[in-house]
Amino acid sequence: MGTSWWLACAAAFSVLCVLKASSLDTFLAAVYEHAVILPKDTLLPVSHSEALALMNQNLDLLEGAIVSAAKQGARIIVTPEDGIYGVRFTRDTIYPYLEDIPDPQVNWIPCDNPKRFGSTPVQERLSCLAKNNSIYVVANMGDKKPCNTSDSHCPPDGRFQYNTDVVFDSQGKLVARYHKQNIFMGEDQFNVPMEPEFVTFDTPFGKFGIFTCFDILFHDPAVTLVTEFQVDTILFPTAWMDVLPHLAAIEFHSAWAMGMGVNFLAANLHNPSKRMTGSGIYAPDSPRAFHYDRKTQEGKLLLAQLKSHPSHSPVNWTSYASSVESTPTQTQEFQSIVFFDEFTFVELKGIKGNYTVCQNDLCCHLSYQMSEKRADEVYAFGAFDGLHTVEGQYYLQICILLKCKTTNLRTCGSSVDTAFTRFEMFSLSGTFGTRYVFPEVLLSEVKLAPGEFQVSSDGRLVSLKPTSGPVLTVGLFGRLYGKDWASNASSDFIAHSLIIMLIVTPIIHYLC
Known part of the structure; x- marks a missing residue:
């Protein structure tokens, strides 16, 4: 019996080793x-x-x-x-x-x-x-x-x-x-x-x-x-x-x-x-x-x-943003187009500040500090809550800090891939109606910022250190999949989007 027991143990140990080696x-x-x-x-x-x-x-x-x-x-x-x-x-x-x-x-x-x-x-x-x-x-x-x-x-x-x-x-x-x-x-x-x-x-x-x-x-x-x-x-x-x-x-x-x-x-x-x-x-x-x-x-x-098996902590994307008391903005809001969608924006006026901007059910909150406030660059903070209908139909909720192409506010949202302003810190959040939110940070010359930011469990996209390069975009990109083909997506809204597409640019920018 003793020999059988030892043989069984040896066999079990061998199987364990094989399983461990194969994983x-x-x-x-x-x-x-x-x-x-x-x-x-x-x-x-x-x-x-x-x-x-x-x-x-x-x-x-x-x-x-x-x-x-x-x-x-x-x-x-x-x-x-x-x-x-x-x-x-x-x-x-x-x-x-x-x-x-x-x-x-x-x-x-x-x-x-x-x-x-x-x-x-x-x-x-x-x-x-x-x-x-x-x-x-x-x-x-x-x-x-x-x-x-x-x-x-x-x-x-x-x-x-x-x-x-x-x-x-x-x-x-x-x-x-x-x-x-x-x-x-x-x-x-x-x-x-x-x-x-x-x-x-x-x-x-x-x-x-x-x-x-x-x-x-x-x-x-x-x-x-x-x-x-x-x-x-x-x-x-x-x-x-x-x-x-x-x-x-x-x-x-x-x-x-x-x-x-x-x-x-x-x-x-x-x-x-x-x-x-x-x-x-x-x-x-x-x-x-x-x-x-x-x-x-x-x-x-x-x-x-x-x-092989990455871990991931859950995020409550509305926890922090819903607790923020909205105060009347000191900056006049304006509308501008981002990839055929009409965003509501405010201009970042100072070297640091706190802003809230809302559109429909989405309110976005931003705290930031720039390294310097340049006269030749304009940054804006915007919100979009609506159905994207050009080159595909999908419902979005987006909070975004971005560099405008020029100092003309009408260029906020246009494609730009270089910047000069670094940020000492930023904290971005929004009252999203979805758990599918994708955090974006993009630096000048279209570079990522590994290790420079994180998402907190209460739904804030926060910097961990001053940015290593000038900032193009800091954003939270939310998808409301259940509203992609909602019956309340009116023909008037879609027609409005098509008018924007035709007026703003005759060029179609496609993904894939």
Whole structure:
């Protein structure tokens, strides 16, 4: 009996050691901002061989990043949306670039069995890159699924086409396939899945979820992956064009990570002429690595260490703001446009001060102190509580401190990426009607401020030290998902937004 007892203990200890060894507390993550090689503009589809030649050119560049990341010890690498074939397609011209991507439940390693599901050269190459370098590879490509045109849901050409993310594990196995739910305007080459897909997979270094670009602004699948599926890390291939002052890629993606309490791996395309840049590795407490570059044409590999299971403290976003007694503002309010939305602003008149500004149900409070009050720069503090209706419809509540483009107050809210005024301190809060609030701090030349601010449990965005650079934006970006399609979103309000869009600027600034 004694021998059996010792053998049982030894076996249990061995199992415990194996389990401990197979579970990692931290991991090295990688994202690659890719300067994609674009196809030639054409109204007619190219041949499959021509399409494959272009995709292999891009895969050659991605391979360099994947191999480099693996050699440095990365466990997973994310590459951008449209990173294999570029942008600017019609439904017909994208078709030669598509492959049939099976459900991961088929238990398939394309590198070992490339012909199992027909011609799948891109999946084969991605699988082999993952397997040969022992790294998880995340990529974006196009999926095609035949359908019967007698089905009312089937497109007239007899096929569904999806903007698709794929994940291959370190053995080369296909472990995830996600079809983008929230298609952005201009993506007419792709179909929308009939139901949102909530795609997750488990690894020795945490549970992962995945979605794409424009998905981040909506509840499904993005929020549900965190709140219901309890993922630790989000994978985010994107082709994001910056919209300053409050939707720059690194600004909003890092804010989403902090607001939702998850790791966030964002890989963007690199096309500076289109304001496409901004990738990062973000933890809930602070960015770990980020890249924003509008001066060069090269791609960029980022690596950073993350906790496999990050912790996150709950925030009551209205606790502090609702306790503040509003006093009549000493500064006259004015209206100005931020990305087609009409904000209510007050100008910051002094080197320090306290301001409250309200719009509809939202009241925003600010305490601040500048390092100096310059005559050649104007800062404003504003609030927006309403339905955004241009290039997508989504309900926002935003409190924002921003630098105006010029000293003319009508330019407050216009895109500006340089500033000269540093802040000694700031404290920002608002009476938000949602628990989904994303804290943003953006410095001059579109840089983040890691470790320089925090969110308190009572809902204040507060500085921890004087800012390391001049301030562009300090904001709280709230989303009221339940009001996106509310019946009280009047046609008059939408018409007013469209008039603003046409009068303020003829140029459409899109996200992704």
